[in-house]
């Protein structure tokens with residue numbers, strides 16, 4: 001199945017554009033998880049699997065962020081694989097890796113994500129040039145989310161500065177992606193921070209068909225109302241990510257997974273006006 005079709009079906013089946021971010025920070029895990037398990041690997045694996053079970057009814061996608069798994073050391077990739085394997089088949093799985101490197105290295109990143117972890121999509125950083133996307137572009141069942149206008153303050157350093165005749169580098173990246181999409185089998189999408197919603201419109205206008213990964217609601221305080229305005233005419237399907245705001249909603253309660261489910265349900269409902277345009 002081509003990526004966009006799977007994306008469309010995942011959003012339609014859950015009636016949700018929510019993406020649950022799996023950012024398992026050992027310090028923030030609920031007390032019952034810390035007490036029940038000995039090793040960091042067991043704690044993270046159990047925590048992520050319960051988060052997946054309790055939030056799956058409310059989301060279309062999961063985004064494991066590799067940093068949190070790599071931080072476990074040598075066994076981190078094993079845990080990542082277990083977590084990915086636990087995600088229901090009909091959900092989109094995005095490996096948040098923000099990779100981007102020269103050809104042979106990119107080929108090996110591609111091997112890792114497409115052939116070994118078998119995720120649906122990956123986040124890529126375009127700073128080393130658009131050639132770094134090439135290795136990922138050959139598979140129509142996959143999606144690529146390229147950093148375009150990130151949610152953090154550092155977006156000011158490059159992405160919001162004028163570049164190559166465009167008012168911002170973000171607009172240039174979006175424009176280039178709309179061109180590159182013409183000869184890419186994989187779907188080329190963009191990462192746009194929800195915290196940048198008020199400035200996102202010109203970027204989105206450069207690439208209306210581009211699917212979007214939108215982090216920054218929840219813990220980073222991005223406004224869903226502003227986001228809804230920015231997305232009004234956008235055709236590419238958005239996945240709106242919240243990590244900490246959902247997965248740590250239960251803090252230390254015994255029934256923490258119920259709190260996590262509630263937080264996901266609330267976020268799904270907050271996104272309903274956006275979701276309605278894509279189902």
Ligand SMILES: O=C(O)c1cc(=O)[nH]c(=O)n1[C@@H]1O[C@H](COP(=O)(O)O)[C@@H](O)[C@H]1O
Nearest residue numbers: 065123150151193215218219220242243244
């Ligand atoms: O590519 C990303 O997912 C990403 C891009 C961006 O511009 N900002 C951003 O916060 N992210 C990721 O999205 C997640 C946001 O987490 P919360 O702020 O806890 O919801 C983290 O995994 C970040 O690494």
